[in-house]
Amino acid sequence: MKFENIKSEVKNIINSNENRDEKLIRICQLLQDSISYYNWVGFYFANHENKTLHLGPYVGAATDHTVIPFGKGICGQVAESNANFVVPDVSAQDNYIACSFTVKSEIVVPLFVNGINIGQIDIDSHVIDPFTEADERFLEFVTQEVATLF
Template structure:
């Protein structure tokens, strides 16, 4: 399924207000992970309510991770929490500040999620494919985050 074809599917999942937000986020993660061959792990991190200098994993699809809490500045996700900028990593081995989640991960993309102009979290994608992410992925994930922000 193409990125564009997934947009209405994501909207349907997110619009189902009868389902808890965390479950809807997990369903979006599953939808992306199952339909985009190079999205091997998909997760949403949000600012930790207990410590506003950390990210906390709220929903994901893929292999379980030990990285459920990430300090600001640490790893790709932690850097995005500080920079407020998209971060596309074509080769994770080339990053000094990379937190290894799996020996199979070759690339990562992290897109910040904004609510009322404030960075409140992010979507994180790990890929077992080297350098798979394009500008189309960035725009698609920005779209996903915009739709997510509308239900928060």
């Protein structure tokens, strides 16, 4: 499915009468179902006092990484850098927290509310180097839409 088609579905979910977590899980499911190389899709949310990220709604394999310190792994680095992070091949990353041997690549895009990085969307893929600039722009759109829920 083309990103443009998915955008309207994301907006429909955002505007639905469900609660925030239900909307987030539906967005995760939509992305995983619509994009073949999105094999794990989830949100992490920041606790700035403790400098930790906490796993929110997600779809895909279960993970032990429910709390991630800022700076650790790809997600933790995005919490500090406030920038998108695309990892074409996780085996080439020094500061990577392995979730599963099936994960070959990852993309993380921060979620800003009023200029503050409150979390991120994290996507793992079982394919090496599938993410393009189009994925980044699309996921920036998704995080902008999700930001309206906070």
